[in-house]
Amino acid sequence: MNKEWWQKIDPALHLALVEKRLIETAREVDFIIDHGKISAGSRIVDIACGNGRHALKLAEHGYKVVGLDYNYELLKLGHRAENLTHFVRGNILQLPFPPQCFDLALSMWNSIGYFKAEIDNDNVFHEISRIIAPGGRLILQLNNPYKFVLDMAVQGRINEQGKLYYHTIEDYGQGVIHKTISFDHNTSRYSSRRTISDDNGNEVALSEHDMRHYYLPEIKKLLNENQIIIEDIYGSVGEELYSADSNEIIIIAYKKHRKW
Numbered sequence: 001m002n003k004e005w006w007q008k009i010d011p012a013l014h015l016a017l018v019e020k021r022l023i024e025t026a027r028e029v030d031f032i033i034d035h036g037k038i039s040a041g042s043r044i045v046d047i048a049c050g051n052g053r054h055a056l057k058l059a060e061h062g063y064k065v066v067g068l069d070y071n072y073e074l075l076k077l078g079h080r081a082e083n084l085t086h087f088v089r090g091n092i093l094q095l096p097f098p099p100q101c102f103d104l105a106l107s108m109w110n111s112i113g114y115f116k117a118e119i120d121n122d123n124v125f126h127e128i129s130r131i132i133a134p135g136g137r138l139i140l141q142l143n144n145p146y147k148f149v150l151d152m153a154v155q156g157r158i159n160e161q162g163k164l165y166y167h168t169i170e171d172y173g174q175g176v177i178h179k180t181i182s183f184d185h186n187t188s189r190y191s192s193r194r195t196i197s198d199d200n201g202n203e204v205a206l207s208e209h210d211m212r213h214y215y216l217p218e219i220k221k222l223l224n225e226n227q228i229i230i231e232d233i234y235g236s237v238g239e240e241l242y243s244a245d246s247n248e249i250i251i252i253a254y255k256k257h258r259k260w
Contacts, residue, residue, distance in 0.1 A: 024237070025053045025054065025057055026057065027237050027238070028054060028108060028141070028237050029054055029057040029058055029061070030237075031139075031237035031239075031250075032054070032058065032104075032106060032139055033058075033061060035137075035139060035232070035252050036104045036106075036137055036139060037104075037137060038063060038103065038104050040062060040063070042063065042064075042103040042104055043064070043066075043101060043102045043103045043104070043133075044058065044063055044064065044065045044066070044102065044103065044104045044105075044106070045065070045066045045067075045068060045097070045102045045104070045105050045106065045131065046058075046065055046066070046067045046068065046106045046108070047068050047092060047095075047105060047106060047107045047111065047128065048068070048069055048070075048092060048107060048108075048109075048111035048114075049067035049068060049069050049075075049087070050069055050071075050074050050109070051074050051075075051077035052067045052069075052075070052077070052085060052087060054067075054106060054108055055067035055085050055087075056085055058085075059085040064085075064086075065085050065086070066085075066086050066087075066088060066097075066102075067085060067086070067087045067088070068087075068088045068089075068090050068092070068095070068096075069087075069089065069090075070089065070090065070091055070092070072089055075087045075089055092111075092114070092124050092127065092128075093115070093120060093123060093124065093127065094127070095127045095128075095130070095131055097131045098131075099130050099131065100130075100131065100132065100133040100134065100136075101131055101133065102131050102132055102133060102136060103132075103133055103136045103137070104132075104136060104137050104138075104139070105128055105131065105132050105136070105137075105138050105139075106138075106139050107128070107138075107139070107140050107141065108139070108141045109141060110141065110142050110143045110211075112124060112140070112142060112212075112214065113211045113212030113213065113214060114211050114212075115212075116210070118212075121212050122222060125222045125223060125225070125226045125228075126226050128226070128228075129226035129227055129228050129255060132228075132255040133255065134255055134256065134257040135254060135255060135257055136254065136255045137252070137253065137254050137255075138223075138228055138251070138252075138253045138254070138255070139250070139251070139252055139253075140219070140249075140250070140251040140253070141248060141249075141250050141251075142213075142214060142219070142248065142249045142250075142251075143190075143213060143247070143248060143249070144235070144242075144244075144246050144247055144248055144249050145188065145213040145214070145215055146215070146244040146245075147244065147245055147246060147247055148183070148190070148213065149164065149183060149185075150244075150245075152164040152165075152166055152181070152183055155168075156181075159182065161182075161184075162185075163182040163183060163184050163185075164182060164183040164185075165180075165181070165182045165183075166180075166181055167179065167180045167181075168181075174198065174199070175196055175197050175198040175199055176196070176197050177194055177195070177196055178194065178195045178196075178197065179192060179193070179194045180192065180193045180194075183213075187212070188212055188213050188214070188215070189210060189211065189212055189213070190209065190210075190211055190212075190213050191208075191209065191210045192207075192208065192209045193207075193208050193209075194207045194208075194209075195207075214249075216233070216242070216249055219249065219251065223251070223253055227255060227256040228253045228254070228255055228256070229253055229254055229255075229256060230251055230252070230253045231252045231253055231254060232251075232252040233249065233250070233251055233252075234246075234248075234250040234252075235247070235248060235249070235250070236248055236250065237250065
């Protein structure tokens with residue numbers, strides 16, 4: 001049986017991409033603390049945590065955090081921080097937690113929309129809502145498809161399949177990252193292929209993505225259907241107001257006070 005792309009993320013490439021976001025990680029965690037309304041006893045889960053960069057930074061601030069990811073190799077990269085961080089391997093479609101057990105759920109760095117079937121992507125919102133306690137909060141960080149499509153239209157072209165397409169090369173210190181991206185307007189799906197080549201031109205890592213991008217009205221509808229109410233929307237962790245030109249959609253929301 002062929003694995004989905006998110007089941008075989010290359011740890012080397014993941015670390016290369018994370019390395020470019022170390023400054024952002026500290027700012028993102030400050031944002032989480034400011035808007036998560038958490039205390040020393042708060043129960044926090046970092047969904048699709050990767051190597052645990054947010055969970056570990058929160059632990060440095062004294063918070064107890066559960067980090068969940070499907071990729072075992074990425075979880076192994078997360079070092080335990082004074083027993084304040086606990087890592088769990090699991091599937092976001094069937095979160096291995098009882099109902100209403102967290103005061104704050106995080107989903108950072110565009111970690112929603114991984115599945116091919118729309119019903120599966122929709123059910124992710126149900127699962128996230130299920131594990132948040134009434135009155136508990138959700139912080140959701142997504143790419144902004146309006147800005148994404150605008151940038152692609154400027155930088156790229158329309159390929160033979162009618163999709164927006166472009167290719168970039170980025171330096172990451174120990175070599176280069178080749179990135180090829182396409183976007184299908186009919187399905188709002190984003191596909192990418194990234195390869196890392198070392199200074200000698202040898203390919204040392206590969207990553208492929210195929211995921212759903214969500215426009216803000218779609219997110220509002222899915223959250224509302226699952227008893228989650230949006231409180232604030234930002235365009236960055238710098239707290240700029242969200243607009244079509246923002247790189248991100250960052251949603252601060254809370255779970256309605258009702259029994260599941």
